[in-house]
Amino acid sequence: MQLFNVRFMNINFSKYQGTGNDFVIIDNRDGSISLSNQQIAFLCDRRFGVGADGLMLMSMANGYDFSMTYYNADGTEGTMCGNGARCLVQFAHDNGIVKENYTFIAIDGPHEASIHNSGWVHLKMTDVKSVETGADFFVTDTGSPHYVKMVSEIETYDVFKEGKAIRYNDRFSKKGINVNFVAHQGDHLFVRTYERGVENETYSCGTGVTAAAITSCLHKEGEHDIRIQTLGGKLAVCFHNLGGGHFNHIWLKGPGTFVYKSSIHIK
Numbered sequence: 001m002q003l004f005n006v007r008f009m010n011i012n013f014s015k016y017q018g019t020g021n022d023f024v025i026i027d028n029r030d031g032s033i034s035l036s037n038q039q040i041a042f043l044c045d046r047r048f049g050v051g052a053d054g055l056m057l058m059s060m061a062n063g064y065d066f067s068m069t070y071y072n073a074d075g076t077e078g079t080m081c082g083n084g085a086r087c088l089v090q091f092a093h094d095n096g097i098v099k100e101n102y103t104f105i106a107i108d109g110p111h112e113a114s115i116h117n118s119g120w121v122h123l124k125m126t127d128v129k130s131v132e133t134g135a136d137f138f139v140t141d142t143g144s145p146h147y148v149k150m151v152s153e154i155e156t157y158d159v160f161k162e163g164k165a166i167r168y169n170d171r172f173s174k175k176g177i178n179v180n181f182v183a184h185q186g187d188h189l190f191v192r193t194y195e196r197g198v199e200n201e202t203y204s205c206g207t208g209v210t211a212a213a214i215t216s217c218l219h220k221e222g223e224h225d226i227r228i229q230t231l232g233g234k235l236a237v238c239f240h241n242l243g244g245g246h247f248n249h250i251w252l253k254g255p256g257t258f259v260y261k262s263s264i265h266i267k
Contacts, residue, residue, distance in 0.1 A: 008265040011043070015050065015259040016091055018083035020203025020232020022259070024050050025091045028057040029066070037075030039266055044073040050264060053195070053202050054081060056088050058095075061105050065097055068106040072197025080108040080143025082206020082252045086121035089113040090256035108143040121256045124249075125210055131218060131245040138215040139177070142250070146211035147172070147179045154183035154190050159201040163194020180208045182216070188227035189216060203232030206252050213237035214247050 011033070014025045024043050026033055035043075035055075043049045053073055061067035068088050072078040089102050093115055102113040112124040125142060132139040138148040147166055151157050163179040166172065176196035183190045191212045193205035213226040214237070221243045228235040235254040239247050 008267060010263055010265055012261070012263045013043070013050065014091060014094075014261040015052070016087035016256060017232075017259055018087050018204065018206065018256050019230050019235060019254055021081075021083040021205065022052050023081075023084050023087050024052045024055040025088060026055070026057050027091075027095055028059045031059065033057060037071075039075075040071045041073065041075035042266060043264070044071075044075070049266075050262075053198050054078060054084055056081075056084055058088055058092060064105045064110065065099065065102050066092055066104050068104055070107065074197050074199070076197060078107075078197055079145070080106055080126070080207055082123060082125065082143065082210060083204055083254070083256075084206070085111060086113070086123050086206065086252070086254060086256035088256075089121050089123065090115065090258065094258060106143075119255055119257075120253050123206075123252045125207075125252055126250070128214055128247040128250065129245070131215060133218070138211070138218070140211050140215065140245075142207040142210040142214070144207040145175070145177045146208055147177050148211050148215045149179070149181055151181045151183055154181060154192060157181055157192065159192045159194055163201065164199070167194060167196055167199075178205060178208055180205070180212050182212045184216075185229065188229050189213065190229045192231060201231075204230035204235070206235070206254070209235050210237050210250060210252055214239055214241070214250070217241055218245070 044052045055071045057069040059067045070078045070081045166179045179194040193208040209228045221241045225238045239250040
């Protein structure tokens with residue numbers, strides 16, 4: 001019988017989720033972890049790997065408590081992930097970085113965060129400087145690009161079919177875009193999101209609910225506190241609308257929940 005020499009690498013990881021948006025998180029503060037796109041996609045695979053909507057590396061960064069590197073489930077490096085960032089702040093706390101206020105650097109710049117007695121993590125998002133208004137949609141960037149559309153009967157809406165059609169249309173197919181379908185329900189918004197990189201609907205998207213919240217108040221200047229319902233749970237977005245499509249002091253608030261930790265051998 002012929003034996004094959006296959007080299008494996010042991011990876012210690014933790015699993016966290018933020019309103020059902022789940023992540024593999026790896027502590028890379030010693031700089032020893034370097035993963036290929038194929039290895040990341042394997043770890044995120046729900047049948048053959050750990051299973052997650054994305055993967056994050058927490059590394060050292062001068063002048064910050066840590067840095068965040070985010071990868072999509074398909075293994076490509078992603079843009080900002082709001083739910084992921086809240087989970088990473090909680091992961092940092094759970095792994096010895098215990099502070100009242102956190103600062104970290106991500107692909108879209110520096111962020112602030114804090115953990116509250118409610119169990120929620122408050123994450124400061126980057127300012128939004130423009131919002132495109134279409135016939136029945138908005139396009140903006142809240143750290144990741146988002147398309148926002150108001151719909152009725154959101155519970156039965158075909159998010160996969162309609163989201164995929166927009167994400168892969170002639171305008172957005174090359175770089176991709178996250179597609180959010182939104183409905184007003186009493187005192188809150190219900191948001192469902194098709195995410196690029198996952199190429200499916202996820203239970204929640206932090207930068208997506210942020211986009212939905214600010215576009216819902218596009219013509220209402222001043223301070224706002226918007227409650228959000230997603231398939232995975234409740235979130236809140238607070239911000240200041242300066243007018244003209246400019247928003248600052250944007251805070252995404254919600255849980256970052258530990259699920260389990262383990263290790264896995266990968267090729």
